[in-house]
Amino acid sequence: xxxxxNFEFEIVFTLADNxxxxxxxxxxxxxxxxxxxxxxxxYTAQNNQFYVDGSLAKxxxxxxxxxxxxxxxxxxxxxxxxxxxxxxxGVVAQTGTLKxxxxxxxxxxxxGGDNGGSYRLAENVYSISAYKVTAAPTPTPSIPEPT
Numbered sequence: 065x066x067x068x069x070n071f072e073f074e075i076v077f078t079l080a081d082n083x084x085x086x087x088x089x090x091x092x093x094x095x096x097x098x099x100x101x102x103x104x105x106x107y108t109a110q111n112n113q114f115y116v117d118g119s120l121a122k123x124x125x126x127x128x129x130x131x132x133x134x135x136x137x138x139x140x141x142x143x144x145x146x147x148x149x150x151x152x153x154g155v156v157a158q159t160g161t162l163k164x165x166x167x168x169x170x171x172x173x174x175x176g177g178d179n180g181g182s183y184r185l186a187e188n189v190y191s192i193s194a195y196k197v198t199a200a201p202t203p204t205p206s207i208p209e210p211t
Contacts, residue, residue: 067166070197073141076190081133083186090185094178098168104150106131114157116150122160129157
């Protein structure tokens with residue numbers, strides 16, 4: 065895959081009851097290569113809310129999603145036409161836009177930290193997948209306000 069492709073990366077995992085980390089911003093997974101990186105995880109400095117960062121301009125988190133320990137979760141990172149969407153268990157956690165100057169191949173997928181060995185996180189991974197996509201992610205249905 066390259067930074068110019070439309071792709072999706074998915075990881076199914078659990079965090080141990082007393083998961084260990086060496087940072088306030090532990091990384092569940094990082095995709096890197098060329099001149100960019102995207103990483104995401106439970107920011108312990110924000111009560112384990114799910115965030116994405118790296119080579120993107122990110123939008124504010126509108127609905128904080130919290131990872132719970134001992135529960136199996138599915139995290140999905142989708143890049144479509146430069147728009148980044150991070151979902152936790154099918155619900156949008158955060159969105160953003162890739163930086164314009166990104167180029168090259170995505171040739172590293174690092175689990176439980178970043179490519180440089182920082183932001184370590186103990187996790188149990190059940191499956192990962194990465195594939196190109198041809199359609200934009202479907203929006204999460206909204207719940208209508210009561211009248």
